[in-house]
Amino acid sequence: MSEPEARFRWGAATDTGRVRSNNQDTYLATDSVFVVADGMGGHQGGEVAAQIAVEGLADSVAEATTPALPEGVRRANRSIVEAADRDSDLRGMGTTLCLVAPVDTEVGRRLAVVNVGDSRVYRYAADRLRQVTEDHSLVESLVREGRLTPEEALVHPQRNILTRALGVGDELQLDWWELAVRPGDRYVLCSDGLFNELGDDQIAATLRRLAQPDEAADELVRLALESGGRDNVTVIVVDVVGGDDDKGGDDEPDDGDIPAPEVAHFADRDDDDDSGGEPPDGGGSSRDRRFRWRVVGYLALVAVILVVAAGAVGVYARSNYFVDVDGDEIVILQGRPGGVLWFDPTLEEVTALAVGDLTPALKEEVEANPEYASLDGARGYVEALAERIEPIPEPTAID
Numbered sequence: 001m002s003e004p005e006a007r008f009r010w011g012a013a014t015d016t017g018r019v020r021s022n023n024q025d026t027y028l029a030t031d032s033v034f035v036v037a038d039g040m041g042g043h044q045g046g047e048v049a050a051q052i053a054v055e056g057l058a059d060s061v062a063e064a065t066t067p068a069l070p071e072g073v074r075r076a077n078r079s080i081v082e083a084a085d086r087d088s089d090l091r092g093m094g095t096t097l098c099l100v101a102p103v104d105t106e107v108g109r110r111l112a113v114v115n116v117g118d119s120r121v122y123r124y125a126a127d128r129l130r131q132v133t134e135d136h137s138l139v140e141s142l143v144r145e146g147r148l149t150p151e152e153a154l155v156h157p158q159r160n161i162l163t164r165a166l167g168v169g170d171e172l173q174l175d176w177w178e179l180a181v182r183p184g185d186r187y188v189l190c191s192d193g194l195f196n197e198l199g200d201d202q203i204a205a206t207l208r209r210l211a212q213p214d215e216a217a218d219e220l221v222r223l224a225l226e227s228g229g230r231d232n233v234t235v236i237v238v239d240v241v242g243g244d245d246d247k248g249g250d251d252e253p254d255d256g257d258i259p260a261p262e263v264a265h266f267a268d269r270d271d272d273d274d275s276g277g278e279p280p281d282g283g284g285s286s287r288d289r290r291f292r293w294r295v296v297g298y299l300a301l302v303a304v305i306l307v308v309a310a311g312a313v314g315v316y317a318r319s320n321y322f323v324d325v326d327g328d329e330i331v332i333l334q335g336r337p338g339g340v341l342w343f344d345p346t347l348e349e350v351t352a353l354a355v356g357d358l359t360p361a362l363k364e365e366v367e368a369n370p371e372y373a374s375l376d377g378a379r380g381y382v383e384a385l386a387e388r389i390e391p392i393p394e395p396t397a398i399d
């Protein structure tokens, strides 16, 4: 029997959560591959994208080799792009993807980890939980640049903006690790619905407490729901068990450090156009369409907010009238006394009253700039003012 003996025990769980109406997460768990995909895109798009990714991979991991796996991810990306091109309802759909699978390499059997997006793979070994994958998200980029703290990232309103995903274009960049197959190691694959609800310490405590992978997966999902369940949540817990005959990873230190990923870059094109040299990988120019779209969208949002804010200031600044003394004249101005930012008050009308008509007390009152929401309001004040300085004459007796 040439089929390799099962080396894993695993359990998986998924839930729509308490807020979303449908579950756009999908997972695949077999003896030879574990995948979590968190789909996104309106209507059914997210579910479809995640489903295509997972089904495509199920086919392509039949032969678990280093070239076959990234090629399978590339094909899955292509399938999603093509499905979206065919059906306008699915336009804009995409998915994250994280994957763990044993692969045969030149140095023997290894455990491949692949990631695109912000679903995560953790390794729990020697009682320590380590995140293997790096999130391809805007907040993670900001954390790496030192512009956000990890604590700020956890609550950042834009924390779901991805810098990479499957299905958003012909370009695809995936992170790739080959780790030792070490019996006793436990892997967790999950969507962001888990780690946005639970801290690493809670995840680690659950993995420590529950030896059965299916129980651990169920419990992690349950805890995520209990602490809010604001997103779909999916967890696969994979235990590496015995049967390791080629000891592929003895070179790896036991300190649990995770090496930096290899980055595989694909620039799929139907036709060889004039774009010529694609960047080999990792370059800033190879960010995918979604990233550009999201960032452009974000900047546009900021611009809209600024315009709306400026408009609101303008409306506030101009929707007011006040009375003032200008030389010898009593005038009505539109705006706020002293102006607001660059909105200076403008002269609306010169009234029939003169400063010389006012008593010192009334002059002081006018200099305090009484304000009104309408021009009529300000005119009413001036009329009343006129009555206060020119008492209505005694009625003339008729006859």
Ligand code: MG
Pocket: 038, 191, 192, 193, 231, 232
């Ligand atoms: Mg999610």
